[in-house]
Amino acid sequence: MANPLRFLVVDDFSTMRRIVRNLLKESGFSEADEAEDGVVALQKLRNGNFDFVVSDINMPNMNGFQLLAEIKKDDKLKHIPVLMVTAEARKEDIVLAAQQGAAGYIVKPFTKATLEDKLIHILKKTGLQ
Amino acid sequence: METSDAPQGAGEAENSDVHHKIGQLTRQLHDTLRELGMAEKLRGSAEELPDAKSRLSYIAKLTGEAAEKVLNRVDQAKNQHDYIAAETLRVKALMVQNPVAAVAKGHIMNFLTDMEQSSKEIDQHLTEIMMAQDFHDLTGQVIARVVNLATTIEDQLVSLLIQTAPPQTVVTKPSAPSVEGHPVLQGPVINPEGNTEVVTSQSEVDDLLASLGF
Numbered sequence: 645m646a647n648p649l650r651f652l653v654v655d656d657f658s659t660m661r662r663i664v665r666n667l668l669k670e671s672g673f674s675e676a677d678e679a680e681d682g683v684v685a686l687q688k689l690r691n692g693n694f695d696f697v698v699s700d701i702n703m704p705n706m707n708g709f710q711l712l713a714e715i716k717k718d719d720k721l722k723h724i725p726v727l728m729v730t731a732e733a734r735k736e737d738i739v740l741a742a743q744q745g746a747a748g749y750i751v752k753p754f755t756k757a758t759l760e761d762k763l764i765h766i767l768k769k770t771g772l773q
Numbered sequence: 774m775e776t777s778d779a780p781q782g783a784g785e786a787e788n789s790d791v792h793h794k795i796g797q798l799t800r801q802l803h804d805t806l807r808e809l810g811m812a813e814k815l816r817g818s819a820e821e822l823p824d825a826k827s828r829l830s831y832i833a834k835l836t837g838e839a840a841e842k843v844l845n846r847v848d849q850a851k852n853q854h855d856y857i858a859a860e861t862l863r864v865k866a867l868m869v870q871n872p873v874a875a876v877a878k879g880h881i882m883n884f885l886t887d888m889e890q891s892s893k894e895i896d897q898h899l900t901e902i903m904m905a906q907d908f909h910d911l912t913g914q915v916i917a918r919v920v921n922l923a924t925t926i927e928d929q930l931v932s933l934l935i936q937t938a939p940p941q942t943v944v945t946k947p948s949a950p951s952v953e954g955h956p957v958l959q960g961p962v963i964n965p966e967g968n969t970e971v972v973t974s975q976s977e978v979d980d981l982l983a984s985l986g987f
Contacts, residue, residue, distance in 0.1 A: 657910040666903055702914060702958040731911055731961040733971040738978055742987050749978050752961070753907050756900055758975050 649772060650692070651676040654685040654699040654711065655729075660752075664698055664729065664759070671760050682706025686714055689721055695772060696763075701730040701737065709744065716745045725766050729754065818926045824963075825919050831963045832912045839908040842901065850898040853891050860884060914960035 653664045653676055661678045668676050677692065679685035681703045689697070697715065701708030708728055715721045725747035730737075733751050741749050747770065748762045767773035864884045867875040875881055965973045972978050 655910070657913055659906050659909040663903055663907060667900075670900065702960055707958065731914060732958055733962045733965070733973070734959060735970060735972060735981060737958070738972065738981055739985065742982055742985055749982060751972060751975055751978050752911060753904075754975065756904065 647672045647773075648675060649673055649695040649767075651696045651698060652679060652685060652688060652692070652694045653677070654679045654682065654697065654703070654708070656680050656700065656703040660700065660729075667756050667759050668698075668763075670756065671763060673763075682708065682711030682714070685711055689715065689724070690718075694724060696766075697724055697726045698729055699726055701728055701732045701741075709740065712741065712744045712746055725770050725772070727762055727766060729759075818922065818929060821922050825922050827963045828915045828919050831961070832915055835908045835912050839905045842905040846898045846901045846905070850895050850902075853895050853898070857888065857891050860887060911961045915963070918960060 651665075651668055651673055653661050653668070655661045655664070655678075658678075658680075661680075665676045665678065668674070677688060677694070679688050682699075683706045685697070685699065686706070688694070697711075699708045699711055706714075708730065712726050712728070715724060715726060722745075726745070727748040727750065728741050728746045729750045729752065731752040738749050747766045750758055750762055764773070861884075864875070864880055867880050962968070962971045962973070965971055972981065
């Protein structure tokens with residue numbers, strides 16, 4: 645059954661955006677939009693009505709950490725959970741993401757099961773499901 | 774004896790002279806680089822070259838694995854498809870022969886159950902084929918770093934050329950292509966073995982976050 649939650653998938657690689665969107669759809673979340681970097685993502689978040697952000701970190705113009713910081717200092721956006729999906733595997737990056745308020749952290753390459761696990765965990769924790 | 778020794782001796786002398794000249798040139802180059810302050814920069818770039826080799830090997834490994842994964846999954850999906858096609862023909866023949874018996878003997882129900890299972894398995898193959906495309910993202914990040922290194926080395930060599938060119942020679946520095954922001958981030962981990970600063974699996978990420986209370 646389709647879930648009405650609206651997702652924003654942020655990644656500079658269109659292939660990865662498609663993969664994440666397809667996985668979300670397979671998990672029942674068919675409402676999703678895309679952004680190729682933090683700047684575009686922030687515009688879309690401020691103009692749209694999103695419930696969840698899945699974001700890469702290493703992106704041009706505005707990276708995932710900067711996007712996360714912008715979201716968390718915006719009163720209208722800070723409630724939105726941000727799940728980082730990234731190839732950045734340094735422990736200091738994971739700790740930094742957690743300290744900045746990321747709802748979860750997935751290291752690429754990942755599996756469908758991992759993404760589903762994290763989504764369910766975050767949605768339950770935030771009361772979105 | 775003298776006639777045969779003479780050319781050999783001359784050859785040795787020539788070789789010795791060539792070696793001497795190469796030695797002089799090397800020394801001059803070394804001194805020039807040091808005087809210009811380029812040695813450190815070039816050494817830094819040279820040290821990154823083995824890393825670039827590792828990165829290129831990583832790309833070859835990842836693309837190879839992705840291709841293998843896709844081909845294996847396509848083989849399995851095609852087998853499933855062949856099975857569906859064959860079963861459809863078989864059950865169709867049973868229906869044409871005696872529709873009532875085909876239903877009564879459970880052929881139709883068995884066929885539908887089989888199809889349900891087969892379509893689930895084909896869907897899993899398609900999902901795995903889709904997931905295998907993540908190599909594009911991972912290798913793209915690595916390629917960007919190797920290109921960045923090549924650009925840096927080119928820039929340093931051009932600077933060296935400009936600084937060491939004879940006064941009458943006009944050498945202009947080519948305009949640098951616009952390179953999108955220098956990556957502060959590291960991208961995919963190429964050699965995780967023995968590196969305690971990085972995680973190597975999702976379970977390590979989860980353990981780390983759990984240890985922080987997340």
